[in-house]
Amino acid sequence: xxxxxxxxxxxxxxxxxxxxxxxxxxxxxxxxxxxxxxxxxxxxxxxxxxxxxxxxxxxxxxxxxxxxxxxxxxxxxxxxxxxxxxxxxxxxxxxxxxxxxxxxxxxxxxxxxxxxxxxxxxxxxxxxxxxxxxxxxxxxxxxxxxxxxxxxxxxxxxxxxxxxxxxxx
Amino acid sequence: xxxxxxxxxxxxxxxxxxxxxxxxxxxxxxxxxxxxxxxxxxxxxxxxxxxxxxxxxxxxxxxxxxxxxxxxxxxxxxxxxxxxxxxxxxxxxxxxxxxxxxxxxxxxxxxxxxxxxxxxxxxxxxxxxxxxxxxxxxxxxxxxxxxxxxxxxxxxxxxxxxxxxxxxxxxxxxxxxxxxxxxxxxxxxxxxxxxxxxxxxxxxxxxxxxxxxxxxxxxxxxxxxxxxxxxxxxxxxxxxxxxxxxxxxxxxxxxxxxxxxxxxxxxxxxxxxxxxxxxxxxxxxxxxxxxxxxxxxxxxxxxxxx
Numbered sequence: 405x406x407x408x409x410x411x412x413x414x415x416x417x418x419x420x421x422x423x424x425x426x427x428x429x430x431x432x433x434x435x436x437x438x439x440x441x442x443x444x445x446x447x448x449x450x451x452x453x454x455x456x457x458x459x460x461x462x463x464x465x466x467x468x469x470x471x472x473x474x475x476x477x478x479x480x481x482x483x484x485x486x487x488x489x490x491x492x493x494x495x496x497x498x499x500x501x502x503x504x505x506x507x508x509x510x511x512x513x514x515x516x517x518x519x520x521x522x523x524x525x526x527x528x529x530x531x532x533x534x535x536x537x538x539x540x541x542x543x544x545x546x547x548x549x550x551x552x553x554x555x556x557x558x559x560x561x562x563x564x565x566x567x568x569x570x571x572x573x
Numbered sequence: 574x575x576x577x578x579x580x581x582x583x584x585x586x587x588x589x590x591x592x593x594x595x596x597x598x599x600x601x602x603x604x605x606x607x608x609x610x611x612x613x614x615x616x617x618x619x620x621x622x623x624x625x626x627x628x629x630x631x632x633x634x635x636x637x638x639x640x641x642x643x644x645x646x647x648x649x650x651x652x653x654x655x656x657x658x659x660x661x662x663x664x665x666x667x668x669x670x671x672x673x674x675x676x677x678x679x680x681x682x683x684x685x686x687x688x689x690x691x692x693x694x695x696x697x698x699x700x701x702x703x704x705x706x707x708x709x710x711x712x713x714x715x716x717x718x719x720x721x722x723x724x725x726x727x728x729x730x731x732x733x734x735x736x737x738x739x740x741x742x743x744x745x746x747x748x749x750x751x752x753x754x755x756x757x758x759x760x761x762x763x764x765x766x767x768x769x770x771x772x773x774x775x776x777x778x779x780x781x782x783x784x785x786x787x788x789x790x791x792x793x794x795x796x797x798x799x800x801x802x803x804x805x806x807x808x809x810x811x812x813x814x815x816x817x818x819x820x821x822x823x824x825x826x827x828x829x830x831x832x833x834x835x836x837x838x839x840x841x842x843x844x845x846x847x848x849x850x851x852x853x854x855x856x857x858x859x860x861x862x863x864x865x866x867x868x869x870x871x872x873x874x875x876x877x878x879x
Binding site for chain 2: 461467469470481485488492
């Protein structure tokens with residue numbers, strides 16, 4: 405197991421802070437992309453609960469959906485390249501990455517559930533049923549992820565790097 | 574907006590397709606579908622650019638380092654796919670079917686240009702030209718006009734703006750009654766698609782290369798615009814397109830676009846990954862590690878390696 409200070413990067417505080425923040429952001433982006441991906445695959449394609457387009461969709465809802473869709477598509481891939489880069493530099497803070505994952509996932513789930521589904525009326529979770537239970541489950545799950553993310557992120561704020569890019573080949 | 578009123582006269586459209594497609598003028602519309610007669614316009618449209626590319630490869634291989642076969646394959650496939658959208662059976666059928674029109678659009682504006690960009694045509698042209706002309710081309714590429722045109726923002730405005738004009742105004746219907754308009758629109762879709770791709774993932778010499786964050790932001794904005802247009806088309810079909818066909822075409826645009834976008838994102842990110850290794854290596858040369866050495870030794874496609 406390698407630590408940050410040997411032999412790779414200089415045991416430099418600034419460098420460590422940068423790596424810590426990058427680990428967090430890579431996690432956040434991946435969490436966001438993951439939730440968006442699950443949303444698309446499970447709810448749109450497999451269950452067919454969500455609709456491609458819903459008559460009540462507003463212009464602002466359409467734009468918000470388009471931007472989030474494009475962003476999450478990019479974020480999923482980019483965050484994994486960031487992760488690979490951090491491992492290569494032996495500068496990955498693994499726990500912090502997981503914290504970011506929960507944060508990003510929870511944030512997007514909550515944004516989707518409250519802002520996109522409810523405020524912008526983009527589409528609903530499911531059609532032809534009483535939505536109350538669905539909406540509560542959706543948003544409670546989001547809050548749980550988000551709170552867990554905040555706790556992990558807070559507790560790892562001074563962490564030293566874990567086994568990031570340990571002994572390869 | 575006025576959507577459903579106007580219906581394109583398909584017979585008229587059909588009889589003028591060949592001029593519009595800018596191909597040989599050979600009328601393939603009445604042959605056996607998928608037969609040789611139908612394929613002929615496509616082959617004629619693709620044969621010239623493919624021959625030019627391969628001739629340049631063979632001739633310059635005598636003087637310079639061998640041109641990678643991978644690039645030749647990418648180039649020929651890209652040309653063939655792009656040509657399929659404007660000549661031959663697919664181009665034919667896309668006059669009557671919006672979903673097939675959209676398939677053609679994905680080939681002509683996205684996948685075809687991407688493959689051609691990856692085949693580095695400008696680098697090939699530079700080593701094919703006599704020294705004086707090559708120098709002139711190189712100056713042209715370095716000019717401020719080229720910097721403007723190949724800037725990611727310009728390229729994506731040309732690309733996405735063109736698409737919104739085509740599908741959200743009466744241009745789509747107008748294009749099917751005017752062969753000149755038809756040719757211009759298709760030329761624009763290809764050229765703008767090429768510029769856009771080249772601006773985001775430069776393979777050829779790119780003297781005005783912009784930063785990764787700028788390119789990432791432009792990329793996300795353009796992808797978003799493409800997806801929004803897809804959903805917009807789902808709700809508001811262009812004049813003359815029946816709603817069912819429009820819905821299928823719009824979803825093909827959305828998901829097909831996502832698939833090509835994913836390729837672009839992967840290429841973009843792996844260019845960043847290689848670049849990042851090089852920057853890090855420069856700033857801290859004492860921390861060489863295997864991973865770095867490998868990726869620096871094979872820096873891949875960011876730049877020209879002749």
